[in-house]
Amino acid sequence: MEPKDTNKKIGKLYGLGVGPGDPELMTLKAARLIRECHAIVIPASGKETNVAFEIAKGAVPEIEAKELLEISMPMIRDEIKLKQSHDKAAAFVISELEKGKDIAFLTLGDPSIYSTYIYIHNRVAAQGYETEIVPGIPSFCAVAARLNEGLTEASEALHVIPASYEGIEEALALKGTRVLMKSGKSIGKVKAILEQMENPPTVKMVERCGMQGERVFTRLEDLDEEASYFSILIVKDNGKIT
């Protein structure tokens, strides 16, 4: 048997949040790492893909000269197939790290909040490879900025709820500010729940915040049920003056 080459350079995986849409909302660190990494990974499926790449390109045009690795990460409901898909994607990333490449895996918003990256991250880290999460601005912070208002004050709670959440009715009734992520298809359902509340809350929605086709809705009754996947609802108790 040949001795293992212990001097072999192994790459590092960066899960890189590019923020919510506006390239200027990328961090200095994300911009630097895109310049420094050898290869860029984007999921080949899904709408988030090219969005993340386009955001990064807006801030760091040099990204176009980098090696671009597209990996298949279909949005599957079947749990076993989904895990297999994540295993396969992680194995691919590892094979590239083994070639000595530092890799920036682009993810919309922040990698720690509802990103598909985290499934790859966990697998790659568990196998002993060097990994790092690089925070990005979460979409709901950009939505608050777009609405020009705060999300939470003083001793209020902030509840971030994916639209696919099982106990959505209960979650919408929590005290404090409620943020509904990736609302898309469930806007109709959520609207109906909110309309029936005893003390109707203040509801606003931003679709495609900071991206082309952005739309802002400031009244519950105006919410477009046909709005895209990139829609975020902010639900607040009414009428506090600070």
Add this chain to the structure above:
Amino acid sequence: MEPKDTNKKIGKLYGLGVGPGDPELMTLKAARLIRECHAIVIPASGKETNVAFEIAKGAVPEIEAKELLEISMPMIRDEIKLKQSHDKAAAFVISELEKGKDIAFLTLGDPSIYSTYIYIHNRVAAQGYETEIVPGIPSFCAVAARLNEGLTEASEALHVIPASYEGIEEALALKGTRVLMKSGKSIGKVKAILEQMENPPTVKMVERCGMQGERVFTRLEDLDEEASYFSILIVKDNGKIT
């Protein structure tokens, strides 16, 4: 009466999130605006003050040449006095905007999440002045990155709770990931609540994430009850494998 000078340049107020601690986690936009604004506002009280300025300086050394306006924003419990203090701070900011200055009001983390800036913002905006919130990386995203793990996956909820929250016991029992902000003094109380839970959750804490004196705690029993105000707890249900 003299006619009002309608050509007079009025400044714009930027509520500028400098992120959680690492200067490189500032956004490109925040860095640009610090360079472009005429004056920088920081609250003169409180520990957050100089922290925000130091972060900004780490990314944009030119900030030292800017006019620095310190405003008094004491942490008062009395609601009336607190409002008076906010009114006074807002009036001061307006007087500076009236001089034609564009102002960057520095705030730690993201301005829309538990910042004292938002009280000034609301007042200045309500009086018809131009205002803009510039998102920053929230501290809990940096904490997740520091722990090298995600906050939420797929259909989980994320609950962000200030340590001063009234229904803290109830909030700690919510399903999904619970983030406790600015824990400091309440760590002992929170620890006691968590220890008594039927299914003890996984609890981690990062103190002064990305700053000097950073400490990471990965077991509930290790949490230092004397840790600083800048401590964030992450509470997760146990043992999910993804």
